[in-house]
Amino acid sequence: MALSEFQLFRPKTIQSAVALLAQHKGDIQVLAGGTDLLPSMRQKLFAPKYVLDIRGVEELKRIRVLAGGGLEIGALVTLSQIEDSEFIRRNYPVLRKAAMTIASPILRNMGTIGGNICLDTRCLWYNQSYAWRTSCGFCIKKDGSLCHVAPGGSKCWAVFSGDTPPALLCLGAEIEIAGPGGTRRIALADLYTGLGDTRLKIAKDEMLTRVFIRESMSGYRGAYQKLRVRGSIDYPLAGVAVIVKSSGRHAPVQDAKVAITAVNPSPMLVVGADHALIGRAVDEHIATVVGELAARTAKPLTTSALTPEYRREMIKVFAKRAVLEAAAG
Amino acid sequence: MKKELIELRVNGRIHELAAEPNKLLLDVLRHDLGLTGSKRGCDDSSCGACTVLIDGIPMLSCTLLAASCQGQEITTVEGVAEHGGLAAIQQAYGRWGGAQCGYCTPGFMMTVKYLLANNPDPSEEEIRNALSGNLCRCTGYEQMYQAIRDAIEAERKGLAASSR
């Protein structure tokens, strides 16, 4: 399964990277950890004329505590670095917990936070070889016109399968995007379109450069619960991140957020979960209510191994458990 | 596609070679450098048979472009033997049945080398977690744990002997 032919660029700075993006707009793919892009290129899901290997951009490999408080994470920070960061463990535990569940230790050494945020959506009908896709007549996300999991509509339901974005959504993270006109900063929540095919609101000459988490979000207890068949390697089949702020285990919740992944084309904040939790002490009942809310947000289809009905049930269970775990600290 | 001249540092030696930009590190190691120890077991970056160390850290050589690895220190399974003899972990894997068909073994060698370099006395759970990125289809992993513990013991004895 040879990769298609391309010209490789290895810029050392953001400026030169962005300039190359602008120059070859549309024909170029950004390569960071490669754990998502390279297997997909082998399956001929991407055949760019140019590949922009940004692994040499040193300034994006740092986790930095900002002078005014808060945290900056370069897009090239590996998931292992996040796992190993004492600062993140202490202040933003939900992020570390989510990062630790990703794929396998080897893949975490390679995969980056930027890559996890920009992860391509996945589907059993899409992440297949060219020959395989030929035999199903291709799909709406690539080379075809039908979504096999929802043939009636014209929407792509490929599922977002990143583990850190729900944690980052809970933390209200912002991201920095560099483009020809300089950088812009948006809420992570505004990055995703909710569509399986055109999943990111990021222009073809732009790239994600940094992630920011406000200091005010430190000190939240957090939990990440992930459904998978195998204890390692697997992408999530459902995932729930929860953060809770309170003065103690049985004290009323001051603030909370719940987000889910792997059951929609985007990671989603669970609307209403904060209201259900704030002002109350967490117990089994409240946690169950949050589980129901999360399940309402989830719209799984047969994009993945386990049945959508089961995955939706698990969103309920895992949301409940994550709430209880986060509350318990 | 035009080949380009690249320079790779593998097992302490510098190799200059011409390779297309789309060549994977695994293919360059196996085809251009004749280092066939690293194996291809899957095509979706899941099995770990091609694991090498890049600047000391385990990574999948099937998921790296060769040209991207210039300037980094690459260690393959061929670079694990020490002082002209088998490393303790290589011997222990043989003695304890850690390798059956042996196809996944080079990947495990790299993972275990990294584990023991960073955590000389890992718990059972730490060992399991560390190995969880490499798939083996023969052993059920059980005899690997024994081998790893034996290698740790051998290293310890070796250290004690050399410090005497």
Next chain:
Amino acid sequence: MQKEFSIIGKPVALVDAAQKTTGLGKYTDDLSLPGMLVGKILHSPYPHARIRKIDLTRARAVQGVVAIVTGQDAPTSYGILPIGHDEHALVVDKVRYVGDNIACVAATTEAAAENALELIDVEYELLPAWFDPEDSMKAESNLIHENKPHNIEKEYHHVFGDPERGLAEADYVAEARYMANEVTHAAMEPHSTLASFEFDPQTGKQGRLTVWSSTQVPYYLQHKLSLVLDMPMSQIRVIKPLVGGGFGGKSEVIPLEIIAAVAARAAKTPVKITYTREEVFWAHRGRPRTIIDLKTGVKNDGRITAVRARVVQDGGGYCSYGPVTILYSGALLGALYDIPNVQYDGYRVLTNKPACGAMRGHGTVNVRFAFESQLDEICAHLKLDAAAVRRKNLLKPPCVTVNGLRVLSYGLPECIEKVANASQWPVRRGRLGRGRGIGMACSHYVSGAANSIIKSDMPHSTVNIKIDRDGGVVVYTGASEIGQGSDTMTAQIVAEVLGCSMKRVKVIAADTDLTPIDLGSYSSRVTLMSGNAAQRAAEDVRKKIEQAAAKKLNCSQEELVFRGDLIWRRGAELENTGEQLRAQGRIEGQILRESVLQERKEQDARDHLSFEEAVVAAIDFSGTLTGTGSYAPPADARGGKFKGAGVGPSPAYSYSAQVAEVSVDEETGQVTVHKIWAAHDCGRALNPVAVEGQVVGSVWMGLGQALQEEMIWKDGLLMNPGLLEYRSPSSVESPEIETFIVESVDPEGPFGAKEAGEGSLAATIPAIANAIYDAVGIRLREAPFTPERVLAALRAQKSQKKVNMTEGVDPERPVSFREHGGSLCFRGKGPTRHPLDPAVREQSKAEQPSPVGGDD
């Protein structure tokens, strides 16, 4: 025979271990030859279609393409069984599954070959396809193979004893349908073959062919290559380099092995083909989806009176080992215990999916899951202890089972004892509280088939030994090392017989030019058959050394003892330690012969010789020492005379008993296996480390099939053809497996040894099913026990709101196999399906699916 062994029974590192841990050992894909091309195969995108035309014009024009071959280049059909020659290396008339082989491009680079594949224009005539085995059995037209009515590859109907009466006499009869989904070997090494022709110096044309291949059966490969390429076998050399696991997936001739040779012939230069992982899944030959309708009658005390089984196997598009699989399912069903009356109806059915074949525990695994589960249900119903019921139904060897299998050694009672004790079965079964439980199951397996695939009375294994003046012992065996330790076992046996060190022994294996014929590594035959041949060859050569040594030591041959690289006059060896004597007696090659003679003159009345001295003395008599030994199973182990009686009989059977401890998360349905106690009767453990490794590996593979491995199909399309989505267990969810080796010392085995590599697998799946029942009281009759199936059963148990989590198949009462829920009917580019295809029919009647849930 010596009572105490010096080599066998001791843990030994595999002789090729260092090659593997250093990465220096060569597997087929590691080899290359000058001028070698890359071969890539075009696979069918349709499950069932006639090929009208193949146009290679555009593909040939691709730069780097040297040759393209199609079915016309090798039109002879073949198959692993003489009764099943229904395959072509590349199809000639029609394709029978998505992934069937159409053409092969040999090119200078992988990219060129892959680009050319996309430019091969094939015109198809679509045919309706068959995916469900029970549907397929009703087929009247559009048959998969014209000569197989109703798409039934083979059916067998066996009656032993009087099952009708047995069931009538029973106090209780249990009856249920069990289903096991399809699993595959997923050996870590993808199949690879390198083929190269030599030029004949006489004719100047292509002459001899050499094929290096990842095979478990080099000799069968040589045989089939000869058939398809129309060359004498003597002109074909098959070499098996290191093989990265087989588990049955390499135990027959896989299309690429012949395609590579055909392509090399056309390209006139060596061609190597290595499968992608997806192609490995298409080549498959794994364990078929199986439906087992099982009825067991028992007396109130648990004594089994009769068993009746109807088994349907979804065999895929070609015969492969199918008839053997369906026969094993029947033959081994009734032979683990003493069951007086057995009825078996087995159907091997063709469907438009990749062919199934042999996989670890060939044929026995799925029926054993059903039987051991049903036995547990019976125990629950009659309130009997599962261990006690198994003890009540034991065979009484030496005996012949009701279906004609000869059993001489039977370590099952001890196996049950071991695991029951270790797991504290009597006090823990049913007493671990809700959510946690333990379950027991047993299994057995053959130590090689007593009848070979190709009927003959010739030996199944032959081993030759050569000892020259250097004192080195070279063993030539056709047995195929595939990671199970076959080379090591051979070296151990020879070293034991010759009383020499392992270091002295070099094993040359599985090269048809050098080594005598051996049928290969499948159905756990190597230790017993090749082991016996090795032992006989070593005894043969030892006799020649004995003659010379007896003269030198002035004693009779019977008085000699071979031990510690020395040959002793009996009694003397007890007074001396080996080390110093070895040093004293060492010689180095033929140049020292004179000095040896000199030394001998000086030493009169010696009580021992060094190995080298004895060898040199023997060479004085006969030239280079050679010995040969072979093994053919004895006539009385070859089974009965009825149709299909040839499959099942073995010289000896291994036995296994297991207890699994699990906990079940009742909210998620996730099952955690905490520990498995596994006892295995391997006759004698020649190398305990290797035996343990085989037992643990089998149990672990059974665990994968029990909990998470499953090939997911949608109308003939495999949804998970990769190691990311086909989930073999990783180290984190693999439980502790404690093994107990039971040695029943079989009279037929070499030093009493039987098989160790497969028999334990089958017990694991029902042990886990029974443990789940003990934990939460649900009876899962469809494997694997994925969390969705477990949860569905738990919900039903608690009569909670029903959620369809299993595509409509009740895991406690499965009726038919589930399909992946997506759609194959599409608009736009790419292939269409025949209007009568289930995919199309379903689509036209179904309303559009919408996302599950949403804002409800």
